[in-house]
Amino acid sequence: MKAIETINLSHTYPDGTKAIENINFSVEKGKNIAILGPNGAGKSTLLHHFNGLLMPTSGKVNVLGKEVNKQNLDEIRQKVGLVFQDPDDQLFARTVALDVAFGPTNLKLSKAEIEQRVNWALEVTDLKGLENKSPSNLSGGQKRRASIAGVLAMKPEIIILDEPMSNLDPKTSSKVLKLLMQLNKELGLTLIIATHDVDLVPLFADEICILNKGQILMQGPPQEIFSQADLIRSVDLRLPRITHLFEILNKEDSLRGDKQYPLTIGEARREILELMENKKE
């Protein structure tokens, strides 16, 4: 089943800028997709359509098989959670617990149910003990996890994240990544992650969609996408560092044949070990 599908989606802002044009995008349920694109490619605009924050100027958006329209916005917003790039934009309540409870309260749930959901969301995101802290006193990673908890408490089926790893130190960023993987694998959530961190993408994404100037350039599994290095470079992106290294090794030192370049450190390690064993023989 398709989690999200857009058909000929276009959006023009009131001041005349065409943010996205003729987008045909789709994600299978339970997948983990990364939307890659340079600054100003229209990533945020596209994401806001999935949650009904923006309505298409033309074309349509289907979420879990239903078309998004003004009547079913509440349902759509419960099904699709949106995590903003700057946690300070999203954490507007006095305390973390109040903020996490914000979504469930709007769903008109019972008090016990709200409390149970808040507890669950805080537990999943490892924020127990910080319930009564003010968001302004949290660290960057904690803020990010709190904003994920706020969305999680609505029990969505799809979570959209706008640059979830930006402005975090390496360790915090990997912790957030681990949390996202856990959400995807254990809870079966569909994740749509907008980013321009090329190195991290192969680690988590089942599929990559490259957006440029409001249009989809290509969509497919990481191996397929990163094998077209020239096309990627033409839209101001680059290959992952490790892939780039193997590309150089291939082109300059002709170390290996036409095999697929590795995308992650793990794959690269295997490849290097293989190469070394081949030499020994």
Add this chain to the structure above:
Amino acid sequence: MFEWLQGDPVNGMLMTLGFFIFLIIGRNLKLRQINKREKNAQTQATDHDLPSADAPKTGSALHRLDARVKFICAITAVFGAVALTRSEYAVIPIIVCVVLAVYAHASLKGYFKRLLYPTYVAIVVAVVQLFVGTHVVATIPYLGWNIYMEGITFAILIFARVLAAASILNLLITVTPMETLLDSLAWFRVPSVILDTTMLMYRYISVVSDERARIYKAQQSRCGYTKSVSVFRKLGNYGTVGGMLLVKSFDRALKVGDAMVSRGYTGTSSLFSYTTKKMEKKDIAIGVLVVLAVVALLLADLGII
């Protein structure tokens, strides 16, 4: 040389008091000037320092007392202090507050510093009152203005009231983190629209204030406020910081609004569901005692007791 001693001993005492206090003030003024010149106003302290719950607490009994009880006590006491008619009685709250502040390990410097602004406002009013009344006690030489008996009593009364009220408020501020009070505002039946706005504003004051500091520093780093810049240009630069701040806040507000809507907010009800704790019996008892004490003071002031 010591003719002044032949008059009234109060003269000598007042003169000594004045001399020493202003000796200290004068020296500090000079020292501050020297310090300023050395530091060249490099570091700008954050001005918004609202008392925060996450700041290290000194866990005195006063801090632990229910914020609602403290707030009600403070309001009653302030209204009591304002209603006083005899200046002698105002000394009681002033002393009680200082003692309690010391008990709560509050910073006395901050405590007295906060009394400065009310004192300034009171001085003008009190001085004006000196010249109102019927019984002339003295005349200012050369100007010919009469100082009246009633005026002096009233001026002293106003001063005493202001100091008493300010002390009470001061104590409340030093022992009550803003946030605990905010959380209990719902209990006071504040309308939800106002509550929502208050909570959101409180949340974003620190964010906006940090932003302000950053913009200001960015201007400073490019010599926006050095000596060579003219006064009006400087004021203009300050205004630009304000304008930028508003523009940035507006952009942020649009995103915050998106974040609200994306989690199902429709604007028909209040933003948050406020829950309030039950008050402890011990706290209620303390509150009742304080209110009774205030009433007793007022009755004594009116001469009923």
Add this chain to the structure above:
Amino acid sequence: MHIADGILTWQWSIAWYIVAIFFVAIGARKIAQTRKANPAYMSILALMGAAVFVISVWHIPVPVTGSSSHPNGTALSAIIIGPLATAAISGIVLFFQVFLGHGGITSLGANLISLGVVGGFIGIGVYLLLKKLGASVWLAAGVAGFVGDLATYASTALQLAISLNPGSIGQHWEIYMLGYLPTQIPLAILEFAFTAAAVQYIQIHRPEILTWWKGLPTTPRTPAHASKPVELKSSNRKDHKIDKFTKYALVTMAVILAIMLVLTYVGVNVFGGQMGGTDTSVASGSSLLIHYSRVDQYIAFTIGGAAGGLIVGYLLPTVLGQLSKRTEEKQNV
């Protein structure tokens, strides 16, 4: 200008409260209506309110007096969020300011009227009028800030006169205005420059901010700009100690006062002496009473002592510094 607690009589405090609650209620109703039409209104209102609060507690050095002052920001606030919402927001801002030691609980109502209502409405009135007359935006905003500030200050003085000197309101109104003149005029000038520059900046960069509250519910939507992260600020509180000099000066003062008190007591009570004074009222009393008839003397002596102390204290660090320098030089030689 904020009136502190204890200056207004309690009857007038309550009266102003009632008037203020009326205005806040109207503002709150307006806010509730608007947020129904546009849920995002709350966020705009709160963030603009927060920005105005931050501006209103920002110490800005004022050129004329050499001291620093905060702009009121009510005219600015009325221009960008509308006068009715400003009344409600002012209530919140004033409540926060109480916790910074400005204004007071009992005088909150009076302050709300003078700052939020009078300042806001007159500010926006002047702004709209000048704009209609064809003035440029910055000039209209600047004059609105200036006039709004003066209106606030005049209404504060009026509140004082009504409450304290009901017999001669007009005369005392003038007197109070004169009394606060030295701080309020520079403030009004500051407000002029600040409001003008801020509104000018907004007019150039995002003019829709100046009109959004009139054109609700359709808030302008532009592509979101990338915003920067907000660092956590660490609150480091300096611990202050009374320095040695102050301590010694205070001790000396206490000692001298004590000696004088004891001597007076001994002189009056034990020896029945008259301290050489011709006024018997001092000698006849067994304790020290302040005599209103001598207030002029007291004031003169206090001022004399204070002036002496101020001069000595001000010169002392320089003199001591010179002395220590000289001794150092001598040692070096």
